[in-house]
Amino acid sequence: MASADELIASMDQSGVDSAVTFGFSWAEQGLCRESNDYVLESVSRWPDRLFGFAVVNPVAKGAAAELERCMHRGLHGLGELMPDGQGYALDDPHLDGIIQQMAHWQRVVLIHGGEPVGHGYPGKSKSTLQFFYQLALRHPEVMLVAAHWGGGLWFYELMPEVQQAFRNVYYDTAASLYLYRDDIFALAAQVVPRKVLFATDYPLISQQRFVRRIHESQLSADAVDSILGGNAVRLLSACPTTGSLAPCGRWGTGTRP
Ligand SMILES: [Zn+2]
Numbered sequence: 001m002a003s004a005d006e007l008i009a010s011m012d013q014s015g016v017d018s019a020v021t022f023g024f025s026w027a028e029q030g031l032c033r034e035s036n037d038y039v040l041e042s043v044s045r046w047p048d049r050l051f052g053f054a055v056v057n058p059v060a061k062g063a064a065a066e067l068e069r070c071m072h073r074g075l076h077g078l079g080e081l082m083p084d085g086q087g088y089a090l091d092d093p094h095l096d097g098i099i100q101q102m103a104h105w106q107r108v109v110l111i112h113g114g115e116p117v118g119h120g121y122p123g124k125s126k127s128t129l130q131f132f133y134q135l136a137l138r139h140p141e142v143m144l145v146a147a148h149w150g151g152g153l154w155f156y157e158l159m160p161e162v163q164q165a166f167r168n169v170y171y172d173t174a175a176s177l178y179l180y181r182d183d184i185f186a187l188a189a190q191v192v193p194r195k196v197l198f199a200t201d202y203p204l205i206s207q208q209r210f211v212r213r214i215h216e217s218q219l220s221a222d223a224v225d226s227i228l229g230g231n232a233v234r235l236l237s238a239c240p241t242t243g244s245l246a247p248c249g250r251w252g253t254g255t256r257p
Pocket of ligand 1: 111112
């Protein structure tokens, strides 16, 4: 789909300093491992620019060991998990097991999300609002990122008890341009200002096009800074290998992801 060299070239073209990257969430664990090897290699080639996540299939034999291997080697999170595509039920205990493992590592878990309404498309997920809510209740200590705005999940942070349950839940913008009006950036920045993480779905959408749309969205300078890196720095800084604002010691003064 895209090589690390292509990703770096696209980032250069778009003025993007750093990116979190990962392989596709394959159903076949061997392919996950191959993807992880490539991500590990890429992160070591560009240690200042790429942060890698591991992919595993939670129900596959060897998933837990593979996750341990990737965390030991310094990857920053797990994901993007895709229950529908990888072939397990949303309440499969193996999913809870693997997330519990990430609680131990205190690193990020990214899960594909989908809207419970609207048009169908390849990859439209069954992991919607209720799934994320139950997951957050079961794993309140885990830093959870709900991809694709969590299918609108952040709206419910207007409910106090949900806001409490979602205190460690973040929302990424991946594929937003395909799904929502750009008004969503300002609305989400109002409701969950410290929790919106810029993401593209690259190579489906280039960083350049997406960054331009953020800048055209009439957001305050603070909101733009938060979405385009500030929030991600805070989240990744929670990585216990760092113990400071600099995730794994990589951020120089004035550098943003
Ligand atoms: Zn996704």
